[in-house]
Amino acid sequence: MPLIETKNLWKTYQMGTEEVHALRGVSITIEKGEYVAIMGPSGSGKSTLMNLIGCLDTPSQGEYFLNSRKVSQMNDDELANIRNREIGFVFQTFNLLPRATALHNVELPLIYNGSSAQTRREKALHALDRVDLGDRVTHKPSELSGGQRQRVAMARALVNDPSLLLADEPTGNLDSKTSIEIMKLLDALHHQGNTIIIVTHEKDIAQHAHRVLSILDGQIAEDIIVPDHQRNGVH
Amino acid sequence: MVIGSLFRIAVSALRAHRLRSGLTLLGIIIGVTSVMTIISALEGMAGAIEDDLSRLGPSTFIVQRIAIITSEEMYWEKIKRKPINFDAVELIEKSCDLCEKISPRAFQSSRIKYGDQSLRDIFVLGATYNYVDIVDFEVAQGRFQSYEDDLYRRPVVFIGDMIRETFFEGLDPIGKEIKVGANRYTVIGVAKKRGSMFGHSQDDFVIIPLSVFSKQFGFPRRGLSLVIKAKSVDVLDDAMDQVRMVLRAQRHVPFDAPDDFDIVTADSILDLLNSLTKIFRMGLVGISSISVVVGGIVVMNIMMVSVTERTREIGIRKSVGARRRHILTQFLFEALALTLSGGLVGIFLGYVIAEALVGMIDMQITPSALAIIAGLSISTGTGLIFGIYPALKAARMDPIKALSYE
Numbered sequence: 001m002p003l004i005e006t007k008n009l010w011k012t013y014q015m016g017t018e019e020v021h022a023l024r025g026v027s028i029t030i031e032k033g034e035y036v037a038i039m040g041p042s043g044s045g046k047s048t049l050m051n052l053i054g055c056l057d058t059p060s061q062g063e064y065f066l067n068s069r070k071v072s073q074m075n076d077d078e079l080a081n082i083r084n085r086e087i088g089f090v091f092q093t094f095n096l097l098p099r100a101t102a103l104h105n106v107e108l109p110l111i112y113n114g115s116s117a118q119t120r121r122e123k124a125l126h127a128l129d130r131v132d133l134g135d136r137v138t139h140k141p142s143e144l145s146g147g148q149r150q151r152v153a154m155a156r157a158l159v160n161d162p163s164l165l166l167a168d169e170p171t172g173n174l175d176s177k178t179s180i181e182i183m184k185l186l187d188a189l190h191h192q193g194n195t196i197i198i199v200t201h202e203k204d205i206a207q208h209a210h211r212v213l214s215i216l217d218g219q220i221a222e223d224i225i226v227p228d229h230q231r232n233g234v235h
Numbered sequence: 236m237v238i239g240s241l242f243r244i245a246v247s248a249l250r251a252h253r254l255r256s257g258l259t260l261l262g263i264i265i266g267v268t269s270v271m272t273i274i275s276a277l278e279g280m281a282g283a284i285e286d287d288l289s290r291l292g293p294s295t296f297i298v299q300r301i302a303i304i305t306s307e308e309m310y311w312e313k314i315k316r317k318p319i320n321f322d323a324v325e326l327i328e329k330s331c332d333l334c335e336k337i338s339p340r341a342f343q344s345s346r347i348k349y350g351d352q353s354l355r356d357i358f359v360l361g362a363t364y365n366y367v368d369i370v371d372f373e374v375a376q377g378r379f380q381s382y383e384d385d386l387y388r389r390p391v392v393f394i395g396d397m398i399r400e401t402f403f404e405g406l407d408p409i410g411k412e413i414k415v416g417a418n419r420y421t422v423i424g425v426a427k428k429r430g431s432m433f434g435h436s437q438d439d440f441v442i443i444p445l446s447v448f449s450k451q452f453g454f455p456r457r458g459l460s461l462v463i464k465a466k467s468v469d470v471l472d473d474a475m476d477q478v479r480m481v482l483r484a485q486r487h488v489p490f491d492a493p494d495d496f497d498i499v500t501a502d503s504i505l506d507l508l509n510s511l512t513k514i515f516r517m518g519l520v521g522i523s524s525i526s527v528v529v530g531g532i533v534v535m536n537i538m539m540v541s542v543t544e545r546t547r548e549i550g551i552r553k554s555v556g557a558r559r560r561h562i563l564t565q566f567l568f569e570a571l572a573l574t575l576s577g578g579l580v581g582i583f584l585g586y587v588i589a590e591a592l593v594g595m596i597d598m599q600i601t602p603s604a605l606a607i608i609a610g611l612s613i614s615t616g617t618g619l620i621f622g623i624y625p626a627l628k629a630a631r632m633d634p635i636k637a638l639s640y641e
Contacts, residue, residue, distance in 0.1 A: 051635050054554075056554065056634045056635050056638075057635055076558070076559055077558045077559060077560075080553065080556050080557060080558040080559075081556065081558070083553075083554060083555065083556045084555065084556020085556070089554050089555070091638070095547070095550070095551045095554070095638065096551075097548055097551060099247075099251055108551075108552070108555050109555040109556050111237065111240045111241075111244075112237065112552075112555065112556045112557045112558065112561055113556065114237050156555065
């Protein structure tokens with residue numbers, strides 16, 4: 001039973017009188033425990049695909065099953081629930097709440113599923129430990145470096161034990177040294193059994209994954225398994 | 236659990252913009268304060284009038300040639316009426332079996348003197364011995380006139396507290412002689428202080444036996460005023476009807492003509508007063524409510540700014556699983572926290588200001604439940620009405636657009 005199964009996904013936007021097809025029939029299957037990169041130039045539709053996979057949006061046509069649940073026709077609140085429990089996002093721009101401490105930022109997903117204050121704190125501290133930020137819990141984002149901010153975001157993504165970690169250009173705003181550090185962390189998380197999807201346009205980054213999906217003009221152009229010896233990162 | 240967290244988020248957002256929240260609060264405070272001041276002051280006045288009228292008691296009514304005038308035409312119409320005379324009192328005593336007590340009285344304004352001190356325009360009331368049983372006032376010192384005082388036309392006087400204070404401060408007034416008009420009277424009792432209303436003392440009166448009053452001042456031109464106590468509250472209306480029948484017969488009022496005398500109860504006076512001042516009171520509350528609306532618009536404006544400013548925050552919250560109602564509640568709580576805290580301050584300030592205002596006209600007010608409930612519901616209502624649109628706007632945001640908002 002695959003974790004992700006999409007059948008002929010279409011996404012069409014109305015731009016004035018013109019219809020723009022961002023996705024033109026994407027069918028992919030991703031198993032639990034996979035480490036997948038979605039690659040493509042800007043305008044290829046990779047962000048649209050990520051939004052659909054991340055349940056931030058619904059397709060115009062086609063079906064999407066996440067953990068065998070049909071999410072393609074869910075309403076806003078049901079999608080919110082799926083995002084809360086099944087998906088952890090890591091964004092290029094970190095997307096942390098600027099006035100909240102690292103701990104509070106990591107607690108955020110737990111607030112919306114009604115966890116008690118004590119559970120929230122315990123889980124958030126544990127997640128911050130997993131990204132080696134146990135000593136920065138009371139710092140606000142402005143008091144942290146770019147790499148540390150991204151690690152807070154990763155802790156937030158992990159805190160609810162999601163089925164899927166979805167990273168959208170996770171190193172896009174980081175220097176190369178910090179990028180390596182973040183990619184190492186993602187590799188380690190995969191090693192611990194997490195399913196990870198990275199959206200990127202950098203070949204270096206994509207080569208950390210075991211499988212690379214290339215997307216062009218709203219369609220899957222290539223689906224390649226990366227041989228071990230070609231992969232970047234530690235194993 | 237979620238609600239508590241959402242409330243804390245709302246409060247901390249307000250704290251993050253102290254000046255802005257404070258200024259927004261000011262609008263609501265001013266609005267609620269003005270409404271509260273008006274309501275409290277109106278309530279205070281109504282309460283004072285009600286207290287005063289309740290001296291009559293619930294089963295008592297007053298029959299007079301003219302008791303109520305609400306227009307000039309009414310005045311010219313009623314001024315033609317015949318006075319109520321002693322025959323009427325006798326007839327009512329005979330024919331009204333539901334009447335327990337009847338006390339005729341007459342008024343006159345006169346000068347009174349003690350030694351070389353004098354007071355002008357004192358309210359001189361000629362009344363019978365049972366007046367004290369019908370009208371609820373207390374004897375502080377000495378006694379009220381007796382049946383015999385009236386029967387034998389004894390020159391005795393019962394005085395209001397203001398007279399005692401002026402003439403007899405530090406002295407025992409009982410047995411002293413004062414002059415009412417040209418005649419001498421012996422003081423037999425003092426009434427308990429009633430205080431003042433709308434800046435007028437209610438203790439500047441003297442009461443003498445009606446027989447003595449008639450002898451000195453002649454039969455009153457305006458006729459007698461009858462204070463009548465029915466046997467019980469239940470038969471009040473029937474007793475009033477009996478009196479009406481007797482008087483109409485005695486005064487030869489044609490069957491299809493209206494009464495040529497007025498019958499009032501404490502309730503009817505209060506009703507009349509309320510209905511006469513209703514539009515005025517509603518107008519005052521209405522005008523002061525405008526400022527609440529203005530305050531509400533300020534809240535709405537600030538909430539719109541806040542929602543736009545925090546578009547990205549909304550996107551982040553949605554991406555980690557906040558549902559529409561979570562976002563809605565968070566922003567609604569913000570608006571409510573603003574208006575409710577403004578409302579609480581407004582209720583307090585409104586009460587303080589009303590107290591000061593009403594204090595100037597010698598009345599006291601107590602914080603009424605009505606005013607507090609009104610204040611709380613006005614501020615909650617304002618928060619809900621003006622907060623719902625910005626909150627809905629936030630809740631309906633598309634997470635993808637919100638996340639990419641710069």
